[in-house]
Amino acid sequence: MAQDTAPQAPTAPGTPARALLPLILPALVVGVAAALLLIGVSTAAEELQHVLWQNLPDALGIGRYSVLWMFVMLIATGIAVGLVVWKVPGHAGPDPATLGLDAPTFPPVVVPGLLLATVLMLAGGPSLGPENPIIAVNVALAVWLGTRLVPRLRGAPWAALAESATIGALFGTPVAAALVISEALAGHLMRGRLWDNVFAPLAAGAAGALTTALVARPNFDLGLPRLDRTDGGDLLAAVVVATAAALLGMCAIYAFPYVHRAFQRLRHPMLMLPAGGVVLGGLAALGGHLTLFKGLEEVATLARSPDGWTAGQFATMAVVKLAAMLVAASCGFRGGRIFPSVFVGCALGLCAHALVPGVQPAVGVAAGVLGTLLAITRQGWVSLFTAAVLVASPTILTLLCIASLPAWLLVTGRPQMQLRFDGAPVR
Structure with a gap:
């Protein structure tokens, strides 16, 4: 029998255990600290939201989600965040339209303003989530403190630890963090084996997820009717819906540079952000109060009554929520796009x-x-993971993997919902 004499590709050498062991303790510390900061910001925002949207309108005798109050609160939120961006040292970081999940390392002076702007945004109602600014804050703190408190640990990937810890805390599981890090590593020259590179970030993600589970007990399962068996009709539905959702997401992405440019012409945060609040108030009046805020609690409301609205109402909420996310991201509100995208996809489904x-x-x-997140984030693994977690049914994974293929073909190589500093879209 002839033997294959073709040369084999060299196998990447494994990292010795003695090089990985010193990273465990820093990873655990970063994981716990990142989760606690996320929980603290979320709790502060929820308390402020309760005051602004319940206590205050009740005391004034105004409907909590009347058109008048939604306009008042969104414009006031624009003014408050505009003051932070204008006056607070660090200006709450650079233009959020230029940032993604993998935020650059900010100097510590940016952190207080960015945290304050995030809390105000989350409480005030704009359609953005906490993920991008919280990741940026945790990365800045981890790099700044880690390099000073543990200078001997020069090989510690502080930014990757903080990003993984925050993602693990956000989703309540380290799996999401491992998927994001492995996807990021695939685009860079990686030294050693994959599992060696994700070892410390996985530890940080696990610590962040466990801390969140013990303190906040998150649950992403929407409680929809269980999917035990699938057939050809389910596969067709998954492909069509995911493709339609990706197309809808791409409409917002192609509009993003133009909407951003329109707000940039106002040139000052005290004009851009209040103007954004006016537009968001109009969208809230059109789509209703469920299209406000980051969207997770509102998604649960939709899922509890999947037959409670007409197709037209669901479509209106999906389009309005996507437009609100587009406006909020364009006018300068600090926030992420994953959670609002989940609402858009849920309403569309x-x-x-x-x-x-x-x-x-x-x-x-x-x-x-799945389709919405693929378009908005270009994070394939996170999109699959998030879509599957919401349904909590193992049988859905096969459908989603197949449905992701045509949706990915629609979005890959095209502009992303992130801009360069010159205003051109990132591809």
Whole structure:
């Protein structure tokens, strides 16, 4: 029998255990600290939201989610965040339209303003989540403190530890963190084996997730009717809904540079952000109060009653939420786009169920979230993971993997929802 004499590619050498062991303790510390900061910011925002949207309108005798109050609160939030961006040292960081999940390392002077702007935004109602600014803050603190307190540990990837810890805390599991880090490593020259490179970030993500689970007990399962068996109709529905969601997301992405440029013409945060608040107030009046805020609690409200709205109402909420996210990201509010995108995908999936009752709510929601996140984030693993977690059904994974293929072909190589400093879209 002839033997294959073709040369084999060299296998990357494994990292010795003695090089990985010193990273465990810093990873755990960063994981716990990052999760506690996220929980602290979220708790502060929730308390302030309760005051602004319940106590205050009740005391004034105004409807909590009346059109008048939504306009007042969103404009006031624009003014408050505008003051932070204008006057607070560090100006709450650079233009958020130029940032993604992998934020650059900011100097510590940026941290207080960015935290304050994030709390005000989360409480005030704009359609953005906490992920981008909290990752940026945790990265800045981890790099600054780590390099000073542990100078001997020169090889510690402080930024990767903080990013993994925050993502693990956000999703309540280290799996999401490992997927994001492995996807990031795939685009760079990697030294050693993959598992050696994700070892310390995985430890940080696990510590962050466990801390969140013990303190906040997050639950992303929407409680939709269980999906035990699938057939060809479910596969077709998943492909169609994911593709439609990706197309809708791409509409917002192509509009992003133009909307951003329109707000930039105002040239001052005290004009840009209040103007954004005016537009967001109009969108809230059109889409209703469920299209406010980051969207997680509102997604749970939709999922509890998948037949509670018409197809037109679901479609309106999806389009309004996407437009609100586009405006908030363009005018200068500090926030991320993952959680609002989940709402858009959920509303779109339930719209498909309302139009075609044969589309199971779990299939529609998971496919809608998958397609929207693929377009908005370009994070394939995170998109699959998030869509699957919301449904909590192992049988959905096969459908999602297949549905992701045509959706990915629509978005890959095209502009992203992130701009360069000159205003050109990142590809």
